[in-house]
Amino acid sequence: MRLVRTGTPMNHKKVIRIMRKYGLKCPIRKANPYRRMAKALKTNAVAPNHVQRQFKSHGPRQVLLTDITYIRLNDAFCYLSVIIDAYTMQVLAFQLSESLEIDFVLETVRQLMRNHLYSLNATTFIHSDQGCHYTSVKFRDLITNTILTQSMSRRGNCWDNAPQESFFGHMKDELSPYIKTWKTFDDVQNRINDWINYYNNDRYQVQLQGMAPNEYYHYKVTNQLPSALAINTAKK
Numbered sequence: 001m002r003l004v005r006t007g008t009p010m011n012h013k014k015v016i017r018i019m020r021k022y023g024l025k026c027p028i029r030k031a032n033p034y035r036r037m038a039k040a041l042k043t044n045a046v047a048p049n050h051v052q053r054q055f056k057s058h059g060p061r062q063v064l065l066t067d068i069t070y071i072r073l074n075d076a077f078c079y080l081s082v083i084i085d086a087y088t089m090q091v092l093a094f095q096l097s098e099s100l101e102i103d104f105v106l107e108t109v110r111q112l113m114r115n116h117l118y119s120l121n122a123t124t125f126i127h128s129d130q131g132c133h134y135t136s137v138k139f140r141d142l143i144t145n146t147i148l149t150q151s152m153s154r155r156g157n158c159w160d161n162a163p164q165e166s167f168f169g170h171m172k173d174e175l176s177p178y179i180k181t182w183k184t185f186d187d188v189q190n191r192i193n194d195w196i197n198y199y200n201n202d203r204y205q206v207q208l209q210g211m212a213p214n215e216y217y218h219y220k221v222t223n224q225l226p227s228a229l230a231i232n233t234a235k236k
Helices: 012-021 033-041 103-119 137-144 158-181 185-202 213-222 227-235
Strands: 063-073 076-085 091-097 125-128 149-152
Touching: 063 103, 063 158, 063 185, 076 103, 076 158, 076 185, 091 103, 091 185, 103 137, 137 149, 158 185, 185 213
Parallel strands: 063 125, 125 149
Antiparallel strands: 063 076, 076 091
8 A cells, every 4th residue: 555655556466476585574463362252142132130239238158259360371361250249348259261262160169169058049140241251142041051040240330340440450459570480371370279278267357357358258157257367346
């Protein structure tokens, strides 16, 4: 196109031959993998927003939040799918993947059902944004075959899934010192495993009355404070 404007029209095949002769290369921008995935999974199936930002009103195991986030590895990304309890802020299931294919999102739900089915019921919502993974036929079919009810945020409204976004923000802040040390996928997987174990069991939160998420869940279902807190309360 530039040659045409200078009055020197040239067939594109000749341009290619000259580029090869002199070792010239034109960088081609790679397609966004998420856009490719979105196109492949695109449907018009959007669930109602049953949660309506009432994340804490229903008690434990009543509102589950799920989303995907990108985690840098060298010059590429890994993808983390997480399901958390909006009331206790526990991470109930998570899967890390090198690919954006839908399988790791489906496996997150299967992991949830394997490990926590006993504590879920027919009034439990699984709430997400309107991303292509969550509107896909495979995801909707999987949810239909569980006891969960699907709920979705309004399009482009991050506040409708705010606790999940906040969780990812804190996680990335705390993992940021390790990013430059990661060389392989296993490095990322091991660090994520360690951090989520720490988060569930040892990361105390003001909004959870000074307890870690697993402690808070135990307290809510048994009305028993963790031993350290119980001793301090008794002293007061």
